[in-house]
Amino acid sequence: xxxxxxxxxxxxxxxxxxxxxxxxxxxxxxxxxxxxxxxxxxxxxxxxxxxxxxxxxxxxxxxxxxxxxxxxxxxxxxxxxxxxxxxxxxxxxxxxxxxxxxxxxxxxxxxxxxxxxxxxxxxxxxxxxxxxxxxxxxxxxxxxxxxxxxxxxxxxxxxxxxxxxxxxxxxxxxxxxxxxxxxxxxxxxxxxxxxxxxxxxxxxxxxxxxxxxxxxxxxxxxxxxxxxxxxxxxxxxxxxxxxxxxxxxxxxxxxxxxxxxxxxxxxxxxxxxxxxxxxxxxxxxxxxxxxxxxxxxxxxxxxxxxxxxxxxxxxxxxxxxxxxxxxxxxxxxxxxxxxxxxxxxxxxxxxxxxxxxxxxxxxxxxxxxxxxxxxxxxxxxxxxxxxxxxxxxxxxxxxxxxxxxxxxxxxxxxxxxxxxxxxxxxxxxxxxxxxxxxxxxxxxxxxxxxxxxxxxxxxxxxxxxxxxxxxxxxxxxxxxxxxxxxxxxxxxxxxxx
Numbered sequence: 001x002x003x004x005x006x007x008x009x010x011x012x013x014x015x016x017x018x019x020x021x022x023x024x025x026x027x028x029x030x031x032x033x034x035x036x037x038x039x040x041x042x043x044x045x046x047x048x049x050x051x052x053x054x055x056x057x058x059x060x061x062x063x064x065x066x067x068x069x070x071x072x073x074x075x076x077x078x079x080x081x082x083x084x085x086x087x088x089x090x091x092x093x094x095x096x097x098x099x100x101x102x103x104x105x106x107x108x109x110x111x112x113x114x115x116x117x118x119x120x121x122x123x124x125x126x127x128x129x130x131x132x133x134x135x136x137x138x139x140x141x142x143x144x145x146x147x148x149x150x151x152x153x154x155x156x157x158x159x160x161x162x163x164x165x166x167x168x169x170x171x172x173x174x175x176x177x178x179x180x181x182x183x184x185x186x187x188x189x190x191x192x193x194x195x196x197x198x199x200x201x202x203x204x205x206x207x208x209x210x211x212x213x214x215x216x217x218x219x220x221x222x223x224x225x226x227x228x229x230x231x232x233x234x235x236x237x238x239x240x241x242x243x244x245x246x247x248x249x250x251x252x253x254x255x256x257x258x259x260x261x262x263x264x265x266x267x268x269x270x271x272x273x274x275x276x277x278x279x280x281x282x283x284x285x286x287x288x289x290x291x292x293x294x295x296x297x298x299x300x301x302x303x304x305x306x307x308x309x310x311x312x313x314x315x316x317x318x319x320x321x322x323x324x325x326x327x328x329x330x331x332x333x334x335x336x337x338x339x340x341x342x343x344x345x346x347x348x349x350x351x352x353x354x355x356x357x358x359x360x361x362x363x364x365x366x367x368x369x370x371x372x373x374x375x376x377x378x379x380x381x382x383x384x385x386x387x388x389x390x391x392x393x394x395x396x397x398x399x400x401x402x403x404x405x406x407x408x409x410x411x412x413x414x415x416x417x418x419x420x421x422x423x424x425x426x427x428x429x430x431x432x433x434x435x436x437x438x439x440x441x442x443x444x445x446x447x448x449x450x451x452x453x454x455x456x457x458x459x460x461x462x463x464x465x466x467x468x469x470x471x472x473x474x475x476x477x478x479x480x481x482x483x484x485x486x487x488x489x490x491x492x493x494x495x496x497x
Contacts, residue, residue, distance in 0.1 A: 041217030049478020124156035159456035239468035248448035253323030290331030341453035
C-alpha cells in the first residue's frame with residue numbers, strides 16, 4: 001500500500017513538473033507555446049552566455065579618464081584627458097605571435113590556390129629590420145620563420161594586414177565551434193570561393209561537409225545554425241583606442257583602494273608607481289617590468305645582469321601581466337588599433353559630451369549588396385559576402401547620422417583644424433593610431449595615454465597587434481535570466497603592485 005502511495009505521489013510530481021515546464025515555455029507577451037511545432041515552431045533557446053574565444057580575456061568595462069597621465073614632454077597636446085566609459089569586451093591575452101601569423105599564411109596559401117596574390121599581400125615586410133648603419137640582416141631571414149622566434153610577436157605587419165588577419169581568425173574560430181558541436185565535419189580542402197566564412201554560412205551560401213544539422217521545428221526537417229542560436233561568436237577585430245588604453249591601465253586592480261566607485265589614484269603605466277621596476281618585496285623586487293630602451297644604447301642591460309633580457313622583442317608571455325591578465329600592454333611592440341588619428345583624438349573639447357561612451361573615430365558604414373528579394377547577392381571569388389559603402393543620399397530623414405563616411409567628422413568645421421596633408425601635416429584618413437611603447441622606445445612611450453600614428457599601409461619592426469571582440473550580454477560575465485552571474489571574469493593574480 002505504501003509503495004502504491006509512493007508511485008501515485010511520484011506520478012503527481014512528474015505531471016506537476018511537466019506542467020511547470022510547459023508554462024515556462026510560453027511567450028511572455030502572448031502566452032503562445034515556444035519550441036513547439038504545433039504552435040508555429042518559434043524557438044527560444046536557453047542561452048548560457050557568450051563563449052570565450054581562444055586567447056581572449058574578458059575586460060570588464062567601466063568609466064575612466066582617457067588621455068595622458070604623464071607630462072606631455074613632446075608638447076603635442078594630442079590626448080587631452082577626459083572622462084569616458086568603455087563597454088565590456090574581450091581582448092587577446094598576448095600580442096599575435098609569429099607562429100600564429102604563419103598559420104594564417106599557411107591557410108591562405110593552401111586555400112586560395114587560384115589567387116596567389118592573397119597570400120603574397122598578407123606576407124609581413126621582413127625588410128623592416130634593415131638599417132643603414134646597423135647589422136640587422138640576420139633578422140630579415142630568421143625573425144618571422146625560424147622556430148626560435150615562434151613565440152615572439154609578429155612585426156612588419158601593416159594595419160590592413162592586421163585587420164585581415166583578425167577577420168580570418170574569427171571565421172576559423174567559428175568553423176571550429178561548428179565542428180566541435182557536431183554540425184560540420186573538418187574540411188581542410190576548401191578552396192577559393194568555397195571557403196567557410198561566418199557570414200556566408202549564416203546567409204546559406206556555404207554548406208560545407210555537414211555532419212548533422214539542427215532539427216527544424218517549423219518544417220519537421222533539419223536546418224543549419226542560425227545567428228539566433230548564439231553559437232557563433234562575434235567577429236575578431238582590432239581594439240579601439242579607448243578599449244586598448246582602458247585595458248592597458250588595468251584599473252580593476254585599483255578597486256581595493258576604494259569600494260565606493262572612487263578611484264583615488266591614476267596610473268602612469270599599467271602598474272602602480274612612477275618607475276618600471278617591480279616594487280613588491282618578494283623575489284621579483286627590483287626587476288624590470290617591461291621590454292623597452294633604458295637609455296641611449298642600452299636595450300637589455302649588462303652581460304651577466306641583463307635587466308629586460310631582450311635587445312629586440314621578447315616572447316609574448318614574458319614579464320608579468322597587468323591586473324586584467326594581459327601581457328605586454330607596455331613595451332615589447334607598439335600595437336595597431338582601429339582608430340583613425342586626429343590630434344585631439346576621437347573626442348574634441350567642444351563635443352566631449354557626445355562621445356563619452358565607446359569613443360571612436362573611423363566609422364565608414366557598409367551595407368550588404370542585396371538582390372530584388374532582399375537576399376545577399378552571390379559571394380565573391382574569395383568566398384565572402386559582398387558589401388558597399390553607405391551613400392549619403394540613402395540617409396535622408398535619419399536623425400542619428402547623415403553621412404556614410406564620418407572619418408572627417410568636424411574636420412574644418414568652425415574653429416576646428418583643417419588637415420593639409422603634405423603641406424602642413426602628415427595626418428590624413430589613412431593615418432591609424434598606434435599605442436604603447438616598444439622595445440626600441442624610452443619609458444615615456446610606455447604610458448597607455450601616449451599615442452602616435454602611422455599610415456595604415458606601412459609597417460615597422462616595432463609595431464605588432466592583438467585582437468579584440470565585443471562582449472554581448474551582461475558586462476561582468478554570463479548571466480542567467482534573473483541577472484545572477486554564473487560565469488565570472490577570469491581571476492588573475494594582481495602582480496603589478
